[in-house]
Amino acid sequence: MKGMAAALWTEGLKAGRSKMPWLTGLGISLAPLVGGLFMMILKDPQWARRFGLITTKAQIRGGAADWPAYFGLLAQAVAVGGAIVFGLVAIWVFGREYSDRTVTDLLALPTSRGAIVGAKFVVIASWSAALTALVYALGLGIGAAIGLPGWSIGLAIDAAGRLGATAALTIALVSPFAWAASAGRGYLPPIGAMFLAIFLSQVIAALGWGAYFPWSVPALSSGVAGPDAQHVEAGSYLLVALTGAAGMAGTLAWWRFADQT
């Protein structure tokens, strides 16, 4: 792809100069913060009642307030929150060219359209990975501040791997929204598609077919439904990979072959 380096440089500049890194950073930070709050409540319900965080009637069930539980929460937050935040990143990176009507400037250049689309996906993936790293770092800080028990280096490394794997699955699934942003020429169609996918992922997982619907897979594999709930098989991961590849291929083909009015 001709001009990949140039395309990467410009996509990086555009992303870096926008407010989006801050907004998405803020959004994804809610995950470790809320998770931390949960841990505090679990750890000391009396304290939480005294501060009015929960009512006296609240029954806090299940789960210990320790590092394994907190890391588990973070992985689930990346699966569910990431579906929205990473999705918004992808939708912004592609949709903004239509919303700001700058796409025309990208279409007849010595830098190929393929390089521009490729650079956009690289930016989306690295941006989402950075957000995941932020969740992990914040999680470490908050967990230590609360004084969660059960820490070990091995556990932290395991958790990083699990968080990374969940993030990778979630990131792979945003490419269809990039396609929707391009074909729909703006923000609204892909946002609609994203919320439809998230809604369906909940319903389908609840019905027990989650392993066969790509958008249900990251949450299931992160253990959101409990360790013994639904089995995610190799086929489920393959489905995620295929969906991601199809989204990328569709986006590329759209940019390369469709009429750009």
Added chain:
Amino acid sequence: MDNAITTAGLTKGYGDRMAVDRLSLRVGRGEIYGFLGLNGAGKTTTIRMLLGMLRPTAGVARILGVQAHPGAGGLWSRVGYLVETPHAYPELTVRQNLEVIRRLRRVADSKAVERTMERLALDPYADRRAGTLSLGNAQRLGLAKALLHEPELLILDEPANGLDPAGVVEVRELLLGLAQERGVTVFMSSHILSEVARLATRIGVIHHGRLIEELESAALEGRRRRWLVVDARDRRAARAALSNAGFAVGPDEDGPLELTDPRAVAGPDDVARLLVGAGVPPTRLGVEQEDLETHFLRLVGAEKGVRR
């Protein structure tokens, strides 16, 4: 002849609506070609096909000898363009916007950005965010993006849009300079004939997707309609006298008389003599010429509500 742009039977249809209908035109190297049409005539659709952004339903467009298509990377480094209202990344400064284009255009010379800003008088705004620019300066930024890599061919859609009168003159001189000094070919669309007539060497008129006329700008003068306006204190008598002498006198409503007869246009003195002889000396006598806009509207048959 070595052409910068050749189209043969270029057609773009949406269902049964023809946006561009069998358009065949040639633009020679170094020419400034004015592509004239009303809004919706098919100008922008044509330009998008020339730039490989739209796939023609039929026909081909060849740009600098290469068939226009999205993958023609090498070709696009020789072409600069501006399509419709230019837009820039609002959160980036003018300089950053141009830097983006410099990289994507693979221009190695890092001075190109400064040079282009200077040329388009954008340097005072270099560090302003593009989102805060006035319409005129946004247009200059659009032109700067088209010119940055010093292309052989410029394809410009309504380049004077949004510019103030001084800006219009500036851009006109800039384009003339590029064509005359550097042999740059300019293909520019417009809906204002008088603007195009000052600049273009040749003009093509598109209407409902069809090229309905193509002419040298120099020939434009000869094509404009001319007529003799005559007025007298007694218009009825003057009309009668002129009719008797074999002139077709218009218009029928009240007001000064108009003679389109070439004899009258060429010889107002004869008409004056005739009227004096008939006892109705003229109070006014003058040759008038259709202005360019009226001529254009007449060409495209959109003269409703327009005199003549």
